[in-house]
Amino acid sequence: xxxxxTTSLSATSIAGVLLDLAGVVILLLAxxxxxxxxxxxxxxxxxxxxxxxSFAAGVAAxxxxxxxxxxxxxxxxxxxxxxIPVAARRLLIRRLDLKRDAALSTGLSTxxxxxxGLTAFAYLVTRPQLLPHGLVAAAVVPLSTAVILLGALxxxxxxHTVAQLIGWLIVENGVFLGAITLVAxxxxxxxxxxxxxxxxxxxxxxxxVSGLTRQLASASASELRELQG
Amino acid sequence: xxxxxxxxxxxxxxxxxxxxxxARGRHAGWAGAAGASVTLAAAVWLLVAQxxxxxxxxxxxxxxxxxxxxxxxxxxxxxxLLAAVGSIGYLSAEEAAxxxxxxxxxxxxxxxxxFAALMLGSLETGNLGLLFVLIEASTLASAALVGLEGxxxxxxxxxxxxIISSLGVTIALAGTLFLFYSASALHLAPDLRxxxxxxxxxxxxxxxxxxxxxxxxxxxxxxxxxxxxxxxTWLPDAxxxxxxxxxxxxxxxxxxxxxYAIIRFLAIAKAGxxxxxxxxxxxxxxxxxxxxxxxxxxxxxNFKRLFAYSSVEHMGIIAVALGFGGVLGLYGALLHTLNxxxxxxxxxxxxxxxxxxxxxxxxxxxxxxxxxxxxxxxALLLGSFAVLGSPPFGLFLSELTIVRAGFAGASPAxxxxxxxxxxxxxxAFARTTTGMATGExxxxxxxxxxxxxxxxxxxxxxxxxxxTVGLAALLVLGLWIPAxxxxxxxxxxxxxx
Numbered sequence: 001x002x003x004x005x006t007t008s009l010s011a012t013s014i015a016g017v018l019l020d021l022a023g024v025v026i027l028l029l030a031x032x033x034x035x036x037x038x039x040x041x042x043x044x045x046x047x048x049x050x051x052x053x054s055f056a057a058g059v060a061a062x063x064x065x066x067x068x069x070x071x072x073x074x075x076x077x078x079x080x081x082x083x084i085p086v087a088a089r090r091l092l093i094r095r096l097d098l099k100r101d102a103a104l105s106t107g108l109s110t111x112x113x114x115x116x117g118l119t120a121f122a123y124l125v126t127r128p129q130l131l132p133h134g135l136v137a138a139a140v141v142p143l144s145t146a147v148i149l150l151g152a153l154x155x156x157x158x159x160h161t162v163a164q165l166i167g168w169l170i171v172e173n174g175v176f177l178g179a180i181t182l183v184a185x186x187x188x189x190x191x192x193x194x195x196x197x198x199x200x201x202x203x204x205x206x207x208x209v210s211g212l213t214r215q216l217a218s219a220s221a222s223e224l225r226e227l228q229g
Numbered sequence: 230x231x232x233x234x235x236x237x238x239x240x241x242x243x244x245x246x247x248x249x250x251x252a253r254g255r256h257a258g259w260a261g262a263a264g265a266s267v268t269l270a271a272a273v274w275l276l277v278a279q280x281x282x283x284x285x286x287x288x289x290x291x292x293x294x295x296x297x298x299x300x301x302x303x304x305x306x307x308x309x310l311l312a313a314v315g316s317i318g319y320l321s322a323e324e325a326a327x328x329x330x331x332x333x334x335x336x337x338x339x340x341x342x343x344f345a346a347l348m349l350g351s352l353e354t355g356n357l358g359l360l361f362v363l364i365e366a367s368t369l370a371s372a373a374l375v376g377l378e379g380x381x382x383x384x385x386x387x388x389x390x391x392i393i394s395s396l397g398v399t400i401a402l403a404g405t406l407f408l409f410y411s412a413s414a415l416h417l418a419p420d421l422r423x424x425x426x427x428x429x430x431x432x433x434x435x436x437x438x439x440x441x442x443x444x445x446x447x448x449x450x451x452x453x454x455x456x457x458x459x460x461x462t463w464l465p466d467a468x469x470x471x472x473x474x475x476x477x478x479x480x481x482x483x484x485x486x487x488x489y490a491i492i493r494f495l496a497i498a499k500a501g502x503x504x505x506x507x508x509x510x511x512x513x514x515x516x517x518x519x520x521x522x523x524x525x526x527x528x529x530x531n532f533k534r535l536f537a538y539s540s541v542e543h544m545g546i547i548a549v550a551l552g553f554g555g556v557l558g559l560y561g562a563l564l565h566t567l568n569x570x571x572x573x574x575x576x577x578x579x580x581x582x583x584x585x586x587x588x589x590x591x592x593x594x595x596x597x598x599x600x601x602x603x604x605x606x607x608a609l610l611l612g613s614f615a616v617l618g619s620p621p622f623g624l625f626l627s628e629l630t631i632v633r634a635g636f637a638g639a640s641p642a643x644x645x646x647x648x649x650x651x652x653x654x655x656x657a658f659a660r661t662t663t664g665m666a667t668g669e670x671x672x673x674x675x676x677x678x679x680x681x682x683x684x685x686x687x688x689x690x691x692x693x694x695x696x697t698v699g700l701a702a703l704l705v706l707g708l709w710i711p712a713x714x715x716x717x718x719x720x721x722x723x724x725x726x
Contacts, residue, residue: 130438131410141410148403155396164392171399178406187423189291190358194402197365201395204369208376208388 015063019181022056023143026177027119030150030170034115034157035108039098042166043088049173050080053180060180068188075195076176084169084202091206092162096213103159111157115150122146140181147174161209165202172198230285233275234294237302238350240268241309245342254324254334255688258317261342262691265306265313268349272306275299280716286355290424293355296720300563301352301489303717304570307702308481309345311571311695315578316341316474318692322585322682323472329378337377337472344370344478348486358423360490361402364454368394371483374475375467386463386470393463397453401490404446408497411439425493429724432500441506444498447491448510454487457514457548458521461541465525468537469590473581476533480540480577481570488547488566495551496724504554511552512643518545523650526657532583532592535661536576539616542654543569549647550631551725558634559722565627567714568706572616572624575699579608582692585682587671592661597670606666608696613662615703617655623706 026049033045054076061069092098104111122145128138151170158164179191244261248254276299279285284295294302320337323329329337344367351363368391376387409423412435428435453460468476498507522542526535543565550562582605587595598606615622628651635644683689 125442131436145403148400152396152400155392161388161392168392168396168399171396175399175402175406178403187356187358190356190362190423193359193362194365197362197369200366200369201391204372205388205391208372208384208391211376211379212381212384212388 015059018059019056020139022052023140025052027143027146030147034150034154035112037101039093043085046166046169047081047085053173054081057180072191101160101163106157115153118149119146122149144174144178165205231287233271234285234353236271237268238346240264241342241345244338248335248338255321257338261338262313265310269306269310272302276303276717291354291356291359294353296717298352300717300721304485304567305348305482308570308574311574311699312474312477314691314695318683318688319474319581321684321688325684333377340370340373348482351486352489355425356423357405357425361405365398375471383470386466390463390467394453397450397460401447401450404443404450407439407443411435428497432497435501440501444494447494451487451490455484455544456541458518465534465537469531469533473577477574477577481574484544485566485570508552511548515545515548515552519650523654526654529592529661531590533580533590553634553638555634555637557630559725560718561627561630561634563718568623568627571699571702575612575696579605579696592665594671595665596668598666601670604693609662610666611700617658621707622703626707
């Protein structure tokens with residue numbers, strides 16, 4: 001029953017604290033990714049973030065005692081935590097011999113400061129007082145908004161296609177973190193559909209990135225000058 | 230009635246199944262066209278049958294078809310049929326010329342059907358989460374069409390399209406989450422909380438702070454798919470690089486599907502927040518899009534890009550009309566959606582024929598179309614005057630309605646600005662297209678343009694028929710609007726008042 005569940009996951013319960021903690025770690029990993037310059041690290045931080053995300057899903061599954069949530073947690077671990085990072089490492093980073101990302105449009109410190117500003121902004125617009133009462137783990141909502149904004153910032157700052165792909169995946173993780181706080185009431189079919197979309201999206205993006213790289217010497221989006229306006 | 234809803238989705242898949250089963254491209258094309266005509270017939274039937282009845286519901290709220298859905302189903306399935314017929318000739322000519330392999334042609338028909346079916350599906354769901362899932366899936370299917378030619382430029386366009394649209398739609402998902410949050414105080418059955426009719430009925434009880442955020446994020450997110458400025462940057466590249474019938478689908482069907490999603494959020498926001506906040510948001514994005522679209526139309530260059538910027542402009546006009554509101558504005562918005570869809574399908578399909586014959590997508594390389602290929606040249610001219618809103622075509626009527634709605638509002642400055650922008654658009658657009666249609670034929674066109682690039686009478690007919698039928702429909706809509714159409718639009722906009 002959703003009514004009973006919402007009370008069992010108040011901010012002070014152990015599950016609530018663990019969820020908040022997982023949210024903070026996910027935000028820190030998004031910052032780590034934003035502050036890095038190595039392709040290897042991008043993928044590693046994304047993988048770590050997804051593992052923490054699956055832990056958060058597991059906490060929610062335990063707290064709400066629902067099997068679909070366990071399936072979701074396992075799928076997050078297998079696909080986002082393991083399969084996507086491994087595929088990105090094998091198919092993109094190793095095969096294209098990517099090491100240092102040179103296609104940054106601002107310095108690292110500037111983007112970190114911008115990231116700090118966005119995090120503050122996220123808290124400003126979604127602080128728990130503004131959200132309706134009775135919302136499960138309301139403290140996670142600003143965290144997930146901040147992760148979404150940081151991922152979008154990474155996509156803007158980085159012009160390399162692989163880095164942009166990772167940025168989108170971080171945005172997706174942020175949305176997923178927000179969904180977990182409600183997951184007891186979020187329809188499973190929709191969650192599963194979102195998951196499928198992400199997997200299909202990553203596949204089709206891998207095809208485009210490797211196709212592009214075969215045609216251009218390097219798949220840096222900043223070199224995509226042919227199409228303008 | 231429920232069966233009709235399923236038939237509508239299944240129709241375009243006929244082409245997908247045939248192509249995936251290993252049939253030749255031409256056969257898959259005919260199967261797709263047959264499926265699309267079944268879909269259009271079912272959409273018309275459903276529209277008529279549903280006119281004076283309660284919405285079709287099923288599958289625990291996942292299936293929900295009301296008048297608004299019916300109207301958009303009619304628009305999208307009409308465009309799908311035009312584009313499916315146009316695909317037969319275009320793709321067979323591309324294959325014969327060796328620009329596409331047989332495998333690529335089959336891939337095209339697989340993804341074309343999938344793309345159409347996913348869009349039609351997203352118009353039939355009442356669950357906002359599933360709406361996101363289907364729209365994102367349709368993005369992926371259409372990205373494959375954009376990148377089909379496999380050249381560096383088309384892969385770039387496809388990459389830009391898929392990454393920007395995916396980010397946009399993900400933002401819309403965040404908006405959907407906030408809508409979900411805003412309903413959390415209601416304490417009702419969980420599977421209802423994302424169901425549109427339920428949210429709409431309880432709009433006044435939703436928490437306003439998160440509802441406001443939800444609407445804003447949905448407009449930004451789905452606005453990326455609609456091509457509202459400043460999120461429109463993927464649109465010209467994707468439209469220019471996709472095969473022409475696929476460009477027609479992007480411009481005339483996909484953009485409208487995004488607009489449909491925005492309208493669903495708009496209805497909830499208007500009921501929950503009052504008209505002022507949504508009005509300002511839509512007017513800002515709408516005018517920005519019209520201005521950006523018009524400014525980029527001034528530059529002469531690739532004519533498919535010109536048509537694409539015209540789509541940005543027209544989506545802006547529709548957003549402005551939704552912002553003006555009132556019966557006139559909303560009626561004009563929906564009527565304009567249908568008219569623009571048909572006109573843009575005609576233009577992109579005739580651009581396919583021009584590309585085939587002249588071998589270029591640059592407007593400067595095409596001259597004297599009327600002399601060489603009178604049908605295509607005439608369609609280009611008539612189509613562009615139609616899309617620019619000249620009488621007696623349908624767009625004149627809908628733009629007039631929208632401007633009148635503007636003057637009915639508080640300040641006459643906004644409709645005056647809109648009129649000014651429309652005038653600039655007219656000059657910029659017509660300058661290019663009349664230049665293409667008239668004058669001495671350019672050398673390449675004069676040398677080989679007269680020879681039909683299509684193999685067989687049937688294939689050449691498929692290049693001409695959809696363009697002619699589309700123009701005829703535009704003409705009819707400019708002179709006479711069927712009573713059933715008026716009724717369905719009036720029913721549709723009742724949720725927005």
